[in-house]
Amino acid sequence: MELWTIWLILAGILFVVEMLTLTFYLLWLGIGAIVAAVIDWFWPGSFVAQLAAGCIVVLILTVFTGSITRRIHSSRGYKDAVDDLVGKQGIVLEEAGAGAPGIVKVGNETWSAVSNTPLVKGELVQVISRGNAVLQVEKWGG
Numbered sequence: 001m002e003l004w005t006i007w008l009i010l011a012g013i014l015f016v017v018e019m020l021t022l023t024f025y026l027l028w029l030g031i032g033a034i035v036a037a038v039i040d041w042f043w044p045g046s047f048v049a050q051l052a053a054g055c056i057v058v059l060i061l062t063v064f065t066g067s068i069t070r071r072i073h074s075s076r077g078y079k080d081a082v083d084d085l086v087g088k089q090g091i092v093l094e095e096a097g098a099g100a101p102g103i104v105k106v107g108n109e110t111w112s113a114v115s116n117t118p119l120v121k122g123e124l125v126q127v128i129s130r131g132n133a134v135l136q137v138e139k140w141g142g
Contacts (some may be wrong), residue, residue: 003047007037007054024065032058085111085127089140092123096137104137113137 014030032054039050088106096102096119104113113135124140
């Protein structure tokens with residue numbers, strides 16, 4: 001398989017995941033992968049050049065569109081899909097202690113989670129807040 005096709009497949013995967021998360025970060029990576037595919041299409045064989053071109057494009061897009069994404073995220077009516085997790089019920093898959101994160105399943109997704117009280121496997125929990133990648137949970141009904 002040609003390397004440019006691998007870049008395009010990677011870009012497609014990143015675009016699909018971006019549509020599910022709506023963060024804009026994966027969109028820039030997908031565009032960088034497309035640039036790498038174009039570089040490989042015209043000048044095949046130089047993986048370092050492809051990677052460098054893709055990274056430069058991602059860096060430029062990240063720097064120059066940061067204010068746009070901040071404006072969109074702070075606009076009225078914008079709601080991050082992960083914010084919907086707050087208040088939902090989950091189940092503990094891996095024990096969590098005070099200071100040691102565990103793993104919980106909320107809906108169809110698994111998340112790292114922390115709690116102020118120890119949680120055991122199989123226990124029901126409720127999401128009370130979220131960080132970037134970690135949920136704050138408490139025992140269900142507690």
